[in-house]
Amino acid sequence: MNTKSIRLLHTSDWHLGAPDSKWPGRQANGALWVERLRACREAAVRSVVESAIKSQVHAVLVAGDVLDQPELQGDVKSRCERFLLNEVVGPLRAGGIRLVLTLGSHDWVRGNPKRDSSLRVLRALAGDNRGHVELLVPPGVSGRKSLEVGNLRIATDPPGNSWRGEWIEFLHDPAESRGASPAYRCYGDNHIVRTDSKRRRYHPGSPLARTTAADGGGAGPRHALLVTVAPPQPPDVRPLRLPVMETAVLKWSGDGWSVMYERDYERHRWRRNALRGEGEQVAQLLASKFPSLGWLTFLAKDYPKALPAPESLGDTLRGRSPHLLSVWMGNAT
Numbered sequence: 001m002n003t004k005s006i007r008l009l010h011t012s013d014w015h016l017g018a019p020d021s022k023w024p025g026r027q028a029n030g031a032l033w034v035e036r037l038r039a040c041r042e043a044a045v046r047s048v049v050e051s052a053i054k055s056q057v058h059a060v061l062v063a064g065d066v067l068d069q070p071e072l073q074g075d076v077k078s079r080c081e082r083f084l085l086n087e088v089v090g091p092l093r094a095g096g097i098r099l100v101l102t103l104g105s106h107d108w109v110r111g112n113p114k115r116d117s118s119l120r121v122l123r124a125l126a127g128d129n130r131g132h133v134e135l136l137v138p139p140g141v142s143g144r145k146s147l148e149v150g151n152l153r154i155a156t157d158p159p160g161n162s163w164r165g166e167w168i169e170f171l172h173d174p175a176e177s178r179g180a181s182p183a184y185r186c187y188g189d190n191h192i193v194r195t196d197s198k199r200r201r202y203h204p205g206s207p208l209a210r211t212t213a214a215d216g217g218g219a220g221p222r223h224a225l226l227v228t229v230a231p232p233q234p235p236d237v238r239p240l241r242l243p244v245m246e247t248a249v250l251k252w253s254g255d256g257w258s259v260m261y262e263r264d265y266e267r268h269r270w271r272r273n274a275l276r277g278e279g280e281q282v283a284q285l286l287a288s289k290f291p292s293l294g295w296l297t298f299l300a301k302d303y304p305k306a307l308p309a310p311e312s313l314g315d316t317l318r319g320r321s322p323h324l325l326s327v328w329m330g331n332a333t
Contacts, residue, residue: 005228007055009227011207012206013063015208040245047243053097059098065172071117099132138171157178184235191205209247221241239265248290273289
């Protein structure tokens with residue numbers, strides 16, 4: 001491959017296997033919600049793979065937290081292994097697309113070899129699919145740290161002086177950065193898109209909210225980042241919105257509801273949309289404004305007892321939004 005233009009799909013924080021089987025424990029039908037969430041998570045990852053194939057990228061970069069826990073339960077672990085092989089590696093391989101992985105804090109426990117079950121899964125995936133799957137380890141860890149895709153190097157450590165071309169810094173945690181001047185900083189860990197075009201620093205967010213998003217950490221649209229590196233031009237970065245179930249956080253603020261869903265990704269702040277009205281009116285606004293809504297979390301501290309309970313709003317919304325799977329309650333922060 002000797003092309004001057006390299007196209008990549010940057011994704012992270014798949015958290016396959018989530019949520020834990022004990023969550024949400026307070027619901028009588030907790031097992032049902034766990035299964036629904038896992039199925040939706042797998043569907044979200046499939047949409048990442050489909051986006052990569054449609055965009056004809058050279059490689060998919062998964063910046064850590066591929067799996068949800070260093071030690072997954074036996075049946076969950078087997079399910080993740082089958083899914084990665086059949087639903088990720090298989091389609092990408094058929095499309096001539098390489099899968100490049102690095103480790104996140106949920107994939108392993110550094111310095112604790114007794115908790116390396118998920119690490120073994122990822123190593124086996126790379127070992128059994130050489131040339132198609134690559135696992136690059138973080139700085140300070142023994143193992144492979146770089147590879148070339150065309151005339152571009154992808155590395156967890158800065159290349160030595162012998163490398164004269166452009167390179168991408170590929171890490172889960174930006175705190176592990178060794179500095180230098182990559183063309184693009186490919187990071188994970190944040191579950192919402194975060195962009196810093198001046199420093200060429202990007203986080204694609206998770207393709208699906210990992211929890212109830214009560215802190216806003218998983219609310220809003222889900223994305224992968226389509227990155228085209230064509231020196232000497234700066235990388236072209238385009239968010240690709242994924243067709244997945246989304247989460248919104250509805251917060252009571254004394255005189256009404258505001259929704260945490262839309263976000264300024266460059267400034268890293270929420271665009272708070274006030275939803276005036278009660279019950280039916282708010283449900284109508286949510287259903288019309290956010291048709292992809294699958295989960296809704298209420299933060300209703302100091303909610304007036306004189307008003308209808310927030311749960312009634314959720315019941316009304318379910319009738320208007322056929323895709324809504326669950327409504328959670330939380331405390332405002």
